[in-house]
Amino acid sequence: MEQNKEKAGILTVRQGTKVRMIAIQDVIYIESLGRKAALHLADEIIEYYAKISSLEEKLHPVFFRVHRAYLVNLNYVESYTRREVRLKNAESVLISKYRIREFQKVLAK
Numbered sequence: 491m492e493q494n495k496e497k498a499g500i501l502t503v504r505q506g507t508k509v510r511m512i513a514i515q516d517v518i519y520i521e522s523l524g525r526k527a528a529l530h531l532a533d534e535i536i537e538y539y540a541k542i543s544s545l546e547e548k549l550h551p552v553f554f555r556v557h558r559a560y561l562v563n564l565n566y567v568e569s570y571t572r573r574e575v576r577l578k579n580a581e582s583v584l585i586s587k588y589r590i591r592e593f594q595k596v597l598a599k
Contacts, residue, residue, distance in 0.1 A: 501548075503529070503538045512536065514552060518579050520545055520561040532579060554596055556585040567597065 501512045512529060520542065521528040527540040546555050553561045556575050560583040567575055572590060574582045585593060 501529075503536060505536070505538050510536070514549065515563075515565065517553075518563055518566045518577055518581070519583055520549075520553070521583075522559045530579075530581070551596075554593060556583060556589055556593055558586065560584065564596065570597075 499514045501514050501517070503510045503512055512531075516531050518530045518532065521530065522542040523537065525539055525541075526537050527542055527545060529536040529538075542555070542559070542561060546553065546561055549561065552565070553563055555561050560575075562575055562577065562583060566578045568578045569576045570585060570593070572587070573585060575585050575593075576582045
């Protein structure tokens with residue numbers, strides 16, 4: 491059932507006893523914080539227990555893993571250099587030198 495929600499554009503987030511439904515298009519990027527993931531939205535940051543690798547699988551192809559610690563929503567990419575990706579909310583995240591070529595191919599599509 492949860493798999494269908496990701497396809498419909500909803501991410502289910504459990505924070506203790508609270509369950510939140512987050513629209514995937516509202517997530518600008520996701521940061522790995524050890525065993526937690528931080529969803530960066532326009533107006534808040536939501537932390538919860540999740541593996542970035544499983545989020546990468548669920549959110550492909552809307553999100554791309556530019557670094558071992560970051561998944562970016564391709565709809566929010568403003569520009570990039572060989573070292574970082576600049577997002578439309580004026581934040582920047584690091585990009586791995588091992589992932590830059592694949593990132594360029596995905597953006598070209």
